[in-house]
Amino acid sequence: MGDHRNEIIQKLMEVVSDSARVLTKMEDLYSFSFDASFGVYRPDIVCQPMATEEVVDIIKIASKYAVPIVARGRGTSLSGGPLPVKGGIVLDFSLWNTKLEIDPDNLVAVVSPGVITSHINDKAGEFGLMYPPDPSSAHVSTIGGNLAENAGGPRGLKYGVTKDYVLGLEIVTADGKVIRTGGKTVKNVTGYDLTKLIVGSEGTLCVITEATLCLVPKPLATKTAMVLFDEIIDSGRAISKVLSAGILPSKMEIMDQHSIIAVEEYAVLGLPIDVEAILLIELDGHPLAIEEEMSRVADACMAVGARHVQVAQDNEEAERLWQARRLVSPAIVRVKPTKISEDATIPRSEIPAMFQRLKEIREKYNVHLVVFGHAGDGNLHPNIIADQRDVEEMSRVEQAVEEIFEAAVQLGGTLSGEHGIGTMKSPFMEMELGEDGLHLMKMVKEAWDPQNILNPGKIFPEPGQRFELRND
Numbered sequence: 352m353g354d355h356r357n358e359i360i361q362k363l364m365e366v367v368s369d370s371a372r373v374l375t376k377m378e379d380l381y382s383f384s385f386d387a388s389f390g391v392y393r394p395d396i397v398c399q400p401m402a403t404e405e406v407v408d409i410i411k412i413a414s415k416y417a418v419p420i421v422a423r424g425r426g427t428s429l430s431g432g433p434l435p436v437k438g439g440i441v442l443d444f445s446l447w448n449t450k451l452e453i454d455p456d457n458l459v460a461v462v463s464p465g466v467i468t469s470h471i472n473d474k475a476g477e478f479g480l481m482y483p484p485d486p487s488s489a490h491v492s493t494i495g496g497n498l499a500e501n502a503g504g505p506r507g508l509k510y511g512v513t514k515d516y517v518l519g520l521e522i523v524t525a526d527g528k529v530i531r532t533g534g535k536t537v538k539n540v541t542g543y544d545l546t547k548l549i550v551g552s553e554g555t556l557c558v559i560t561e562a563t564l565c566l567v568p569k570p571l572a573t574k575t576a577m578v579l580f581d582e583i584i585d586s587g588r589a590i591s592k593v594l595s596a597g598i599l600p601s602k603m604e605i606m607d608q609h610s611i612i613a614v615e616e617y618a619v620l621g622l623p624i625d626v627e628a629i630l631l632i633e634l635d636g637h638p639l640a641i642e643e644e645m646s647r648v649a650d651a652c653m654a655v656g657a658r659h660v661q662v663a664q665d666n667e668e669a670e671r672l673w674q675a676r677r678l679v680s681p682a683i684v685r686v687k688p689t690k691i692s693e694d695a696t697i698p699r700s701e702i703p704a705m706f707q708r709l710k711e712i713r714e715k716y717n718v719h720l721v722v723f724g725h726a727g728d729g730n731l732h733p734n735i736i737a738d739q740r741d742v743e744e745m746s747r748v749e750q751a752v753e754e755i756f757e758a759a760v761q762l763g764g765t766l767s768g769e770h771g772i773g774t775m776k777s778p779f780m781e782m783e784l785g786e787d788g789l790h791l792m793k794m795v796k797e798a799w800d801p802q803n804i805l806n807p808g809k810i811f812p813e814p815g816q817r818f819e820l821r822n823d
């Protein structure tokens with residue numbers, strides 16, 4: 352941006368209706384220089400648009416000066432998505448939460464990009480409806496960030512992820528054009544499905560300024576069970592056994608022994624610390640149906656070696672059981688301060704094999720590897736707890752993470768089930784996609800953003816880029 356900074360600031364002040372929403376002071380810019388992953392990159396300017404016309408004008412200015420534009424929701428990305436690694440203008444959407452309309456006749460919600468995800472589900476609930484995608488960060492992350500990362504959550508097992516609930520988008524392109532994709536119809540096969548291409552594109556193809564989301568009827572009831580396993584491999588078998596018995600739980604989450612111990616030391620919930628794994632299983636639907644299904648779930652788990660199945664008798668007990676899962680993240684960071692959260696995902700049948708590989712990786716590199724996550728859809732969250740000040744330990748961690756990705760891909764899986772590629776996983780893209788697959792994706796990027804101003808430095812590896820866990 353260099354010499355043009357003042358000129359650009361002047362022009363931005365003219366197009367953003369309130370100049371207080373153009374931030375230029377160092378102390379303000381610093382707040383937008385990090386996310387929930389690694390690395391600190393200060394933007395040159397931050398704009399906080401609250402209307403599509405403002406986004407259009409800002410992008411036209413950025414395009415004229417060939418300056419990077421990095422969209423940002425609430426900065427909870429675990430993969431480096433909103434980091435302005437090449438400087439430029441950060442478009443902070445966190446203030447633009449003004450539109451949250453529910454259309455109950457069409458079962459849709461129309462939202463502005465800065466709306467907090469859980470607010471959509473809360474509002475839908477007032478109409479007896481539900482917005483299913485439920486990332487653990489739903490109470491802090493924005494729908495714009497969820498769309499750009501194609502976020503998922505525990506309910507993904509039964510209901511799918513963000514992309515399965517997007518009917519239409521309003522976007523602004525790299526040259527400042529406003530385009531609408533899809534709409535309020537459930538079906539739409541007019542031409543290429545641009546909506547689905549944009550979802551998960553991490554702000555590299557366009558900027559999302561409005562979304563039309565599909566809602567579903569809220570289930571009548573839920574039922575939760577906690578299942579204990581002496582062997583973690585058996586918990587993997589239980590997942591396949593339950594699903595192949597024709598039962599589709601709404602949630603099926605796993606905690607390994609390391610996470611159970613960490614939670615118990617953190618909150619004393621009375622969890623058994625001598626088991627190798629806990630599965631938390633939630634069913635939803637008609638109360639009579641889920642009662643019968645839960646007894647079949649229990650039988651299936653016991654048949655593959657579960658030690659015990661505890662079925663919650665009421666909502667309060669269910670809430671207590673889920674508390675254990677919710678506390679994993681805060682609990683494990685008390686062990687060591689640096690948390691490297693991965694989301695390598697494998698086909699469900701390979702869950703036992705992946706557990707075995709993770710065990711070997713833990714021992715080979717002597718790292719504090721904790722496994723929890725959305726086991727029912729194969730989206731495990733191997734987390735490594737470390738201390739970034741310990742250079743030797745961090746080098747072992749980097750090697751362990753590389754091997755986790757290799758294991759996932761070798762087992763027919765993927766680098767990321769929901770956290771996205773960002774800066775963290777770009778060095779591994781070719782490993783999964785192959786040279787030609789990666790090239791095809793690059794051609795899409797070049798067609799949409801020939802100047803490479805939209806979130807540059809993400810998804811695609813830079814020449815010679817190596818994997819490193821930086822936090823400078």
Ligand SMILES: Cc1cc2nc3c(=O)[nH]c(=O)nc-3n(C[C@H](O)[C@H](O)[C@H](O)COP(=O)(O)OP(=O)(O)OC[C@H]3O[C@@H](n4cnc5c(N)ncnc54)[C@H](O)[C@@H]3O)c2cc1C
Binds near residue numbers: 485495501560680
């Ligand atoms: C404790 C914790 C738990 C988490 N749990 C989950 C989980 O269960 N499931 C899951 O999927 N993720 C999870 N995440 C990761 C993160 O919350 C998600 O990726 C979320 O979607 C990011 O939303 P955000 O608003 O913070 O976006 P940001 O982090 O600000 O941005 C994320 C990406 O979206 C782009 N972007 C943001 N807004 C727009 C827009 N309007 N137009 C175009 N691009 C845009 C950014 O450029 C960036 O690439 C978790 C994170 C934390 C810290």
